[in-house]
Amino acid sequence: MIKDIATPIRTKAILEKYGFSFKKSLGQNFLIDTNILNRIVDHAGLTKESGAIEIGPGIGALTEQLAKNCQKVVAFEIDQRLIPILEDTLSPYPHVKVIHEDVLKADVLSVMENEFKEIDDVMVVANLPYYVTTPIIMKLLEDQLPIRGIVCMLQKEVADRISAKPGTKEYGSLSIAVQYYTMAEIVMIVPKTVFVPQPNVDSAVIRLTRRLTPIVEVKDEAFFFQVTRASFAQRRKTLLNNLQSGLKNGKEKKELILSILEKVQIEPSRRGETLSIEEFARLSDALYDHFK
Numbered sequence: 001m002i003k004d005i006a007t008p009i010r011t012k013a014i015l016e017k018y019g020f021s022f023k024k025s026l027g028q029n030f031l032i033d034t035n036i037l038n039r040i041v042d043h044a045g046l047t048k049e050s051g052a053i054e055i056g057p058g059i060g061a062l063t064e065q066l067a068k069n070c071q072k073v074v075a076f077e078i079d080q081r082l083i084p085i086l087e088d089t090l091s092p093y094p095h096v097k098v099i100h101e102d103v104l105k106a107d108v109l110s111v112m113e114n115e116f117k118e119i120d121d122v123m124v125v126a127n128l129p130y131y132v133t134t135p136i137i138m139k140l141l142e143d144q145l146p147i148r149g150i151v152c153m154l155q156k157e158v159a160d161r162i163s164a165k166p167g168t169k170e171y172g173s174l175s176i177a178v179q180y181y182t183m184a185e186i187v188m189i190v191p192k193t194v195f196v197p198q199p200n201v202d203s204a205v206i207r208l209t210r211r212l213t214p215i216v217e218v219k220d221e222a223f224f225f226q227v228t229r230a231s232f233a234q235r236r237k238t239l240l241n242n243l244q245s246g247l248k249n250g251k252e253k254k255e256l257i258l259s260i261l262e263k264v265q266i267e268p269s270r271r272g273e274t275l276s277i278e279e280f281a282r283l284s285d286a287l288y289d290h291f292k
């Protein structure tokens, strides 16, 4: 019986057969532990009726486990050298489609409309390339794709920031951007030993469950995100200082900012990291009419 792709022996054989060399610049750290992969797939809660989108299939380690657990898998891979390898390794799974494209440039919504016509439940499941983790997650969320959520491996440090709560040092504009669209939870911490080559950083798996409506209602999303980014621009500065620097003509409008903060009952001496998402929503709505 052929072993799963995600085993040290099979992975080594595939890499040797094709003379494949890893490209660090593409974040190529392949998984060689089927147990870890099965746990990742379990966290996605897939059924035989589900669809899965994978970012960066590599030689197909995770793709294979997804294929065994759902109706259809669509995988985006940027590295041309991997395409013939995937054709070979995934040949037993005709319900897998590999698209040779940079996911950051892809029209994922159109792909979903074409490839998942009969499928209602779609999850993104991935072992992400670490050099572009945040842009990929933000693209998938901002595109407002009709997915149930995302289960992905990423650097533990980024997973901590994404799932952070107010008042912690990890909490920042990334926590707010992701939690605005999803409920975020770290579901696994993963040792370096399950990858070839081993990454330099610790890894974690995060589950992002899409909210049907954003956690807060705001007048203008772009302005809300602008206010949150400005509030964290210099973490040691007060909210007032950061808003003065980050808002249009903020320096000259100190009194106006102070009066708005008073109106929404937020102390100007607080730091951005202490504000909840609800407080940021109240603040940005109150600032909007004056600073949009």
Ligand code: SAM
Binding pocket: 026, 027, 028, 029, 030, 031, 032, 055, 056, 057, 058, 059, 060, 061, 062, 063, 076, 077, 078, 079, 082, 101, 102, 103, 104, 126, 127, 128, 129, 130, 132
């Ligand atoms: N899924 C495989 C596994 O778990 O063994 C490989 C994961 S590896 C961490 C990341 C993969 O993403 C690599 O195959 C890499 O070539 C691919 N990749 C990197 N940047 C990408 C991008 N912008 N779009 C699509 N794939 C990308």
